[in-house]
Amino acid sequence: MGRMSKGFDDIPFFDEEPALRKPPPATGGIAARAMAARDRSKRPDYLSGLNPEQTDAVETLEGPVLVLAGAGTGKTRVLTTRIAHILSTGRAYPSQILAVTFTNKAAREMKERIGVLVGHAVEGMPWLGTFHSIGVKLLRRHAELVGLRSDFTILDTDDVVRLIKQLIQAEGLDDKRWPAKQFAGMIDSWKNKGLDPSQIPEGDARAFANGKGRELYAAYQNRLLTLNACDFGDLLLHPIRMFRANPDVLKDYHDKFRYILVDEYQDTNTAQYMWLRLLAQRPQAKSGEISSSSNKNGDGINVPGEARASERWPDDVSSAPAERSRASGDSVSAKKPTQQINICCVGDDDQSIYGWRGAEVDNILRFEKDFPGAKVIKLERNYRSTEHILGAASHLIAHNEGRLGKTLFTERSNPDDEKVHVHAAWDSEEEARAIGEEIEQLQRGKHNLNDMAILVRASFQMREFEDRFVTLGLNYRVIGGPRFYERLEIRDAMAYFRLVCQPADDLAFERIVNTPKRGLGETTVRTLHDYARSRDIPMLAAASEIIETDEVKPKARKALFDVVTDFRRWQTLLETTPHTELAEQILEESGYTAMWQADKSAEAPGRLENLKELIRSMEAFESMRGFLEHVALVMDAEQNEDMDAVSIMTLHSAKGLEFDTIFLPGWEEGLFPHQRALDEGGRAGLEEERRLAYVGITRAKRRCHIWFVSNRRIHGLWQSTMPSRFLDELPIDHVEVAEQEASYGGYGRGGYGQSRFDKADPFENSYQTPGWKRAQQHRSDATRDNWGTRSGHAVERIGYGESGPRTRTIDGELVAKSTTAEPSRFQVGDRVFHLKFGNGNIAAIEGNKLTIDFDRAGQKRVLDGFVERV
DNA sequence: AGGGATGGCGCGCCA
């Protein structure tokens, strides 16, 4: 077993590892084959009810498999059944299966479902988790191989930014000119690509901090090591480095993981790809050394002559040229016959929505090249949505290029199925109000709130709905919303706990050294900081030294002394006291609870409540360390599941979920597709936004309501908005432009009833609906009442001017092209003024849409109602 | 040292 003892035996983490102590089951033997044959003929329960493609995906256990699973085609079912199949046919122990997901939610769900399939016999799957949580697990075992101790802390984005800011200042740079946040983003993207400071492109390195980008990145990494800390990227990068530098350790994992499953493969980034590759690739034996035995492959799993993908990785020019030679280093033991590592990746290129996080759709598009002989199985039979919903989604996504190309179909078709509804509202307030009413309507029709969800593009949209639902008394839950752990009081409390568990955590120290106020101001902290830096010791240690000297004033010295004594005491208690008790004690004795009790502000009681909740949630964990790790990785606080409530979440966090009724508000240019996606990602960015739209629509089983508004408040200013281009890309056959049925909450009731407009020709102008007209009518009152002035300055008025209601047409497929369009009151070349974009010249006119070259804002497309001639 | 006022900037999505 070589030097493997390094990790496995010294550190008390050898969980459920039968494979390392007992010989693995004889999967390749005659008995096993007989067993497998028996199982195949018997068709165990869990296989029944799968369609042929799904069955294929479950039963093709050997060799590389790519499952292209469209939305709602039973992807999770395939994954879990596949695992159940592996387990119940005795091909591997739970601990020999590596199953990677992207979200904790997905991991949790898979665990549950496997449990149901296999029964209670299987005690969890130790290696089922997110890339990051598995990364942590690996790192805790082998921390010393990358220069960490196994009790390292995981820093969140906030910590990272503060740390970088310090470094920027330490370099004598202006932290205004070089924002820490921006650099944190750069580091993150380098890490997503698997690049350490020496590998980043020269251009990138120069782009920041007067050309000191590389130095700064290196300094950051060093600082992390000193702090015994990791950022999220390190959770992937360190294991990669560790495996490359320690082929013997890697080999242990090769022997261990017989089956690798990857969920959402389209979302893997380069670092994750490298990580997977290392684990799935058994190094090819060097000729003459160990070839004969390793090629023998005595377990019989392989079909003779079939290419073994794991030996045929392509040369990777971009990331790590040295890897292949290093990974196939000489220390690999060849005594045991090698077994194939069977990798199965599941994904959907149409649902790749994490490009901004470094995901490479290319990974999935390239799968067959990476794994020669790979079997590709397409799942296209949709079990979730109605024909209209599928039709709308398919037609929309067909506007993307560079797809592998799947066509979802369903066999369930019902004449009663509703089309996808498109609604217009005047502003986001009305949007929230109308959706609230629609929800209440459904509720009256005996629909559960649990079956409805509102999916927003950006989290700031959520608040409007929350406000509205609070007034309505409508239950809702925010999924992945303002994260529990991000709250001030939770972060403070966590900092205390971190520092107790990890005295070197200077970020935690600085956070709480003067919270509550102890008279340890900036001066004292700086002295401490300098002292610690000059001796290269953590600040808490520095504090305990410095109180022996007279470097700080007596008052501060006393305060520091108290802090140091407190922490020393808590550290000793860590071993003896139950962690929840200790946590309470820490918050009491530090005066932190008292601080909030003394606080008379409105939110103080809530904060105290949150602290209690924090302690409560610690009960589920074995130790304070375990809890800290959980919080660092699992950002979502548990919500009470039994309540019937509407879910509100972002489109991103909705991936993988399904609801009977889906509301998709905010389909406006600039918000969805998001302006920044367009600016930074160009066409690729637009396509990713479109995939996001596709994900949104395909979450719906029965009803899908899309909304757009003409006015939205952005940065506190009301801005006029244009309907999203994605609306134009919906097929008219499956879409109905809805009339708003409900009356208005506070005002405007009566007089604008729907009936008067019922006979309006829907094709005349689809957005000329009663709701729309009413909204316009509204505008004149509402503008005066609600959008008046702000601290004396005129707010942006929405640009209707004096010329009355506009005709709004979306040309394209959704709405019949308006042939009766009145000639535009503008001409190409006209000089015009727009409230937001300023002056510009008209470059083109399409109906009432103007393309304008603005002097300052560049080229934009706006509705003619929002500009006036100058 | 601490608190209040003021001014700048931002609201994209995640582990």
Next chain:
DNA sequence: CGCCATCCCT
């Protein structure tokens, strides 16, 4: 608008 950082005052 709302958060934050910073400034300035006590």
